[in-house]
Amino acid sequence: MSKIDDDTAPRAAWMGLLARSRPDRLAALLAPLDLPAHDWARAPESGAVMVRGRAGGTGAPFNLGEMTVTRCALRLATGEVGHAYVQGRDRAHATRAALVDALMQGPRAAEMQAAVLDPLAADRAAQRAARAGKAAATRVEFFTLVRGED
Amino acid sequence: MYVAVKGGERAIDAAHDWLAEERRGDPAVPELSVAQIREQMALAVNRVMAEGSLYDRDLAALAIKQARGDLIEAIFLIRAYRTTLPRFGGSRPVDTGAMDCIRRISATFKDAPGGQVLGPTFDYTHRLLDFALAAEGEARPDDVPPAEAAPGPRPEPAPVPHILDFLGQDGLIQAEAPGEDDPRDLTREPLELPADRALRLQSLTRGDEGFVLGLAYSTQRGYARNHAFVGELRIGTCAVELDIPELGFAVEIGEVELTECETVNQFKGSKTEPPQFTRGYGLTFGQTERKAISMALVDRALRWKELGEDFAGAPAQDEEFVLSHADNIQATGFLEHIKLPHYVDFQSEMELVRKIRAAADRARAGLGEAAE
Numbered sequence: 001m002s003k004i005d006d007d008t009a010p011r012a013a014w015m016g017l018l019a020r021s022r023p024d025r026l027a028a029l030l031a032p033l034d035l036p037a038h039d040w041a042r043a044p045e046s047g048a049v050m051v052r053g054r055a056g057g058t059g060a061p062f063n064l065g066e067m068t069v070t071r072c073a074l075r076l077a078t079g080e081v082g083h084a085y086v087q088g089r090d091r092a093h094a095t096r097a098a099l100v101d102a103l104m105q106g107p108r109a110a111e112m113q114a115a116v117l118d119p120l121a122a123d124r125a126a127q128r129a130a131r132a133g134k135a136a137a138t139r140v141e142f143f144t145l146v147r148g149e150d
Numbered sequence: 151m152y153v154a155v156k157g158g159e160r161a162i163d164a165a166h167d168w169l170a171e172e173r174r175g176d177p178a179v180p181e182l183s184v185a186q187i188r189e190q191m192a193l194a195v196n197r198v199m200a201e202g203s204l205y206d207r208d209l210a211a212l213a214i215k216q217a218r219g220d221l222i223e224a225i226f227l228i229r230a231y232r233t234t235l236p237r238f239g240g241s242r243p244v245d246t247g248a249m250d251c252i253r254r255i256s257a258t259f260k261d262a263p264g265g266q267v268l269g270p271t272f273d274y275t276h277r278l279l280d281f282a283l284a285a286e287g288e289a290r291p292d293d294v295p296p297a298e299a300a301p302g303p304r305p306e307p308a309p310v311p312h313i314l315d316f317l318g319q320d321g322l323i324q325a326e327a328p329g330e331d332d333p334r335d336l337t338r339e340p341l342e343l344p345a346d347r348a349l350r351l352q353s354l355t356r357g358d359e360g361f362v363l364g365l366a367y368s369t370q371r372g373y374a375r376n377h378a379f380v381g382e383l384r385i386g387t388c389a390v391e392l393d394i395p396e397l398g399f400a401v402e403i404g405e406v407e408l409t410e411c412e413t414v415n416q417f418k419g420s421k422t423e424p425p426q427f428t429r430g431y432g433l434t435f436g437q438t439e440r441k442a443i444s445m446a447l448v449d450r451a452l453r454w455k456e457l458g459e460d461f462a463g464a465p466a467q468d469e470e471f472v473l474s475h476a477d478n479i480q481a482t483g484f485l486e487h488i489k490l491p492h493y494v495d496f497q498s499e500m501e502l503v504r505k506i507r508a509a510a511d512r513a514r515a516g517l518g519e520a521a522e
Contacts, residue, residue: 056326065435
C-alpha cells in the first residue's frame, strides 16, 4: 500500500524510532526544547493491534496475539499534522512522538533530528550492540566425538 | 445449571477485604512493586502475556501481583482487560528471519550457519538450589556483575538465516504453503471445525502451557509419534509493522520478544507426498521455549490430514479435542463454576433421587410380600 517508498521511507523510519523509544528517554530529550502548542486531530487513545506470524516462519499468516498501542494525531498552528502509533498505553508518550513527527515536517526538522532522533538512534544501536555482544559470548562450538570402535 | 442467587453481600465484601490483606502478606516484609515483578519474575510475566494473548509487560506484572501469583487467575485478568481495548488493526506478519536473536540453537545441525548461541538459558545448569540467592545482607546476589560481552570487536547484530531454509534448498523438507489472506481470528468468531492451520496455531500459542506440554509429550511417548527434532529454536526481538490507512504506508509500532521453534519430523511419504522431512511450528510471546517446542510438536501431530497420514486415534491428532480444551480460561471457567451455588439444580436432583428410592423401596416391599 506504499505510495512512493522514497518519499515515505524517512518518515516511516523516524516514526518507528519514536514508537520504540523509552517514554522516559523521549520525555527527557524533549524537556529542554521549546515546543509549540497543538490542536488534536485525534486525541490520544489506547487500543490493541493483533500481531501476526507466519506458519513455519514463511507460510500463511496466523494471529499470534495482541499488543497494546496508543495513537494520536495533532495539528500545529503552522499546519503540519503529526501522527503517532506507539507501543504501550502511555498517552503522553504518544503525544510527544506525534509532536516530533509534526516538527520533522517543518523548518525545525534539523533541530529535531539532532536533539531527539539522533540520540534515540544512538541509544538503540548501543542497546542492540550490547545484546549482540552478550549473545556472542555464549556462542558455542559443539564437537561430535569419534568413537574408537573402528 | 447455575441459577442466580441473592444475598451474602457483607460476607463477600469481608472475604475480598481479607483477600487484599492476604495478598499483601506480612506487612513487616517490603511490598513487591509491579516493576520488580516485571523485571525479576520475567518468565511468569512472559507466560501471562502468551496465554493472556496480550503483549504488555506492565499489565502482565500487575495481573500477577493482583492474582497473588496465580498465573491462570492473572491470565484471566488480562483476557478480561483486552476485551475493553479497541482493535486498531492487524500487523503485517512479523519477519522472524530478521529477529535480533539472543538465543539460537539447533539440535540437528552442529555447524549451523550463523552459529549456535546459548543466550540466558537454564540448560546446562545443575538444578541445585542456589542459597546465595537467599542470603540477605551477606553475599548479596544483587551485586552480580553484568554478563560480559565477547572479547574483540563488537559484533553487529545481523540477520540470522533460518536453518531449515538450507534443507528447503535441497528439497529435503516440505515447503510451507504461501498465503497472504487475513487469518481467521478465534477472539472474534466462535471456533468452527474443521479449523485451518492458522486457527490451530492461534489456539496453540494462547493455549495452556501444561496442556500443550502434556499433549506434546504424549506424541513423544508414542501416541501419534512423529520423531521430532528441534531444527531450530530462537529467541529474540522482532519489529511489528502496521499499515496506517490515514498515512498510506506501514510504520513500525514497536517490537516484541518472541520464541520460535521449528521442528524437523521424519516422514516416510504418503500417497500424495514424497519421502521428505516435514515441519512443526511454534511461535510464542516472550521467552517461553517449553511452550514453543510443545506447540511445534502438537502442530505437527495435527497436520496428519494434509500430509496424508493415518489417524492413529491419538489425542494430539484430534483437532476437536485439542482446540476445545487448550484454553485454560475456558477450562477454568467451566471447572470452577461448579463450586458456585447450584442449590436449585441440586434440589431437583435430590427430589429425583428420593422419588427413585421410594419407588425402589416400594418395589422391594412388594417383592418381599410376594415371597412370604
